[in-house]
Amino acid sequence: MSSNTPVQVINAPNTLKLRLGGGKFGGIDAAAIAKAEAALKSLSGNFSEWMQDELTKLDAARQAIRVSGLNAETAEGLYFRAHDLKGLGATYEFPLVTRIAASLCKLIDDPDTRQGAPMFLVDAHIDAIRAAVRDDIKTDTHPVGKVLITELERRVAEIAPPE
Numbered sequence: 001m002s003s004n005t006p007v008q009v010i011n012a013p014n015t016l017k018l019r020l021g022g023g024k025f026g027g028i029d030a031a032a033i034a035k036a037e038a039a040l041k042s043l044s045g046n047f048s049e050w051m052q053d054e055l056t057k058l059d060a061a062r063q064a065i066r067v068s069g070l071n072a073e074t075a076e077g078l079y080f081r082a083h084d085l086k087g088l089g090a091t092y093e094f095p096l097v098t099r100i101a102a103s104l105c106k107l108i109d110d111p112d113t114r115q116g117a118p119m120f121l122v123d124a125h126i127d128a129i130r131a132a133v134r135d136d137i138k139t140d141t142h143p144v145g146k147v148l149i150t151e152l153e154r155r156v157a158e159i160a161p162p163e
Contacts, residue, residue: 040091047092051133054088057081062126065119075114078122079105085129096132096145100125100152107156121155128152 061078068074082104089098104125108114128148131137137145 050088051092051094051097054081054085054092055130055133058085058126058129062123065122070115070117070119070122072111072115075108075117076111079108079114082108082125094132094138096137096139096142096149097129099140099149100129100132103149103152103156104129106160109160118159121152121159124155125152 058078058081061074061081064077065074082101085101086098086105089095089101104122107121107125108117132145132148135144137148140146140149
């Protein structure tokens with residue numbers, strides 16, 4: 001290309017920024033976020049009951065495995081319960097439960113291999129979740145919480161492929 005070749009530069013307007021809006025939350029109204037947080041806080045009195053409901057479902061999934069064995073259907077049921085807790089733990093003010101459930105999900109994530117998951121390790125995760133809720137151990141900064149999650153994640157890392 002010679003220096004005599006005319007060049008035209010076209011600057012396209014940034015319409016994405018206009019569509020998202022500006023501000024700290026990328027176009028989401030800060031007042032709406034504050035309102036949602038206040039609504040969640042007002043529901044926090046129900047968190048304990050809701051967590052117990054989730055634990056009942058988790059226990060039912062474990063019981064189905066004990067009755068029918070770890071097969072495709074029972075393993076999937078357990079995976080869904082663990083996945084729910086992975087999402088709800090922090091919402092219910094138990095980030096440690098989220099982390100333990102995430103470790104369990106990693107252990108049984110692959111539908112093709114989840115039936116081979118060692119039941120002792122599945123049970124250890126479920127028992128750890130129950131203990132964390134029972135003893136109000138909410139984070140991994142608690143000495144017991146730290147030991148629990150460290151050991152569970154270490155054992156899963158020995159079995160499950162890295163992400």
